Amino acid sequence: MNTNRCKKILQSENLKGYLFILPWLIGFFVFTIYPIVMSFTMSFFDWDLFGERTFIGFGNYVEIFSNEIFHICLSNTLLYAFFSTLISVLFGILTAYILLSASWLNLALRTIIYLPSLVIGIAFSMMMAPIFDASEFGLINQFFKLFGWETQTWLSEPGKAVWVLIFMSLWGLGGPMIIFTAAFKNIDNSVIEAAKIDGASRFMTLVKINLPIIFPIIVYQLFMSLIGGVQVFDLALGLATASGTATHGMGNQNALGTLAYYLYRTGFGGADAAMGKASAIGWIIFFITAVFSVFILIFIKKSKYYTKN
Amino acid sequence: MEQTKSSSLRRERVLSHIADCWWLWILKAVIVLLVLCIIVPFFWMITSSVKTTQEYLTSPIVWFSRDPQWSNYAEVMVDLQFYRYIINSLILAALSVLLSVFSSAFVAFGFSRFNFKGSSVWFGIMIATMMLPGQVTVVPQFLLFKEIGWTKNFLPLVVPQICGAAGNVLLITQFMKGIPHEIDDAAKVDGAGSLTIFLRIMLPQIVPILIVTGLFTFLGSWKDSFGPLIYLRDESLYTVPLALMTFISPENPNRGILFTGLTIALVPTIIVYVLGQKYLENGIVIADLK
Secondary structure (H helix, E strand, C coil): CHHHHHHHHHHHHHHHHHHHHHHHHHHHHHHHHHHHHHHHHHCCEEEECCCCEEECCCHHHHHHHCCHHHHHHHHHHHHHHHHHHHHHHHHHHHHHHHCCCCCHHHHHHHHHHHHHHHCCHHHHHHHHHHHHCCCCCCHHHHHHHHCCCCCCCCCCCCCCHHHHHHHHHHHHCHHHHHHHHHHHHCCCHHHHHHHHHCCCCHHHHHHHHHHHHCHHHHHHHHHHHHHHHHCCCHHHHHHHHHCCCCCCCCCHHHCCCCHHHHHHHHHHHCCCCEHHHHHHHHHHHHHHHHHHHHHHHHHHHHCHHHHHC | CHHHHHHHHHHHHHHHHHHHHHHHHHHHHHHHHHHHHHHHHHHHHHHHCCCCHHHHCCCCCCCCCCCCCCHHHHHHHHHCCHHHHHHHHHHHHHHHHHHHHHHHHHHHHHHHHCCCCCHHHHHHHHHHHCCCCHHHHHHHHHHHHHHCCCCCCCHHHHHHHHHCCHHHHHHHHHHHHCCCCHHHHHHHHCCCCHHHHHHHHHHHHCHHHHHHHHHHHHHHHHHCCHHHHHHCCCHHHCCHHHHHHHHCECCECCCHHHHHHHHHHHHHHHHHHHHHHHHHHHHHHHHHCC
16 A cells, blocks of 8 residues: 555656757657668768759768868867867856956956957957958958068968967857856855865865866866867857858858858858768767767776866 | 064975966966957957948957947848747747746656656666767658648747656756655645646745756747758748858858847847856755755
């Protein structure tokens, strides 16, 4: 009798739980599982928006890998993902740590650092494009001239333009900074006080106490920055649009190409709407994310903080 | 004698302070540099919004226009009907925020308050989906929406929000776990159903995290260009990012208006940020470290 009732309650607990997560479950199957299966299948087809669909095996992948544009996009994306993650995590921790106490100056500085995060990505890079203008009128080139240095073509050479993108990720510090600020604030103050009494210098306290405590957040932010970095799109599109080179390619000589941008042009922005090929590029992006994730996991396993926790 | 002793002591203290904190000053200098790097382009954007085309591309730089073109604002708002795109963006963002935040809270309630079979597995899967790049699913999603005829409207960008967003669910679930069960238990004893407990008891207690997730969702929607580029092919549906892209065209030689548009586009986000800032740093604390 008693066990029966218990069972009933448990069952209804099950039912209620599933009813509440039902919206997400539906979304998961309709907008994640189904598209994943479909896009994997499509990546092996010559699948245009209109017209014949033929199975071509690894044809799309072979075609992509033998394309020179893809090589530019791949190296740009890898470089951007790596360095923008490094920048956003390092500078995110740095700004959060230095500007932690709640003085009005710190508050103002934090607000300024967060300001670029309020700007539409495409709009932001369109605004920065004239600053990196190749002519002597570009803001940076004007500074270069001021110091007597040679003016540069910043955006129009493959291999060079990506560094502008990476440099621009300095403006995306706001999000990570807020996360790290919250994490630092959450640290129990008595631990820091105890370290101070023991005569630990501020640097040692930071390295030996603060950072290990917020380590889970650092890992979380590493993942988030990396996933965002691999998908970099609007910064490149904005720069290409503003420099008037978005109609025929991704910047001059595709210098601003990234994988997400390449996917957009292959499937949606260009004339051919090659959906199968676009799906294949999507899977390449996924593969890169997975590889980077494994690296992060290895890094966590190896780091001594992990065993401490 | 006494004096020299104390002064040498002070000197020692100053020296040890320098030894302890010199790196802090270097880092502070780096931050000042960083802040300058951020302020200069914004300053340039705002001052350029009233420049003539000649002034905007000159060497040496003209920082302040000698002949401010306030008409740039009229040109952007009236002639280019920028207000229409702002309204589009606001409608899209408002719908996204309402739907996403409400259903994320709904789902989070399920994850945080019911110990159902497989809950931790589903929660893990949900976290894992956050690492899935949107580019993997975008093509079939596009074809799906095309198939059911949802082209040339906001539906493809709005309807998925009904299913909640993984990141929002995560933040809200963590917040809910920090809220004591006593009150819902008391309500349960009084005979309140789960839905009533969610609506009347849980929601009022989690307002801070609802505001934080609402702010993130608003910014995400307002700043998104990939989704609108794919789904909003009709000019009357353009959101602010798409409209701004049309500002640079060979037909319109006035380069100042781009900066005017950019400056105007910044206003709504700043308002939203100022309103939500208080919650932004306090809402996340509870969510992450526990």
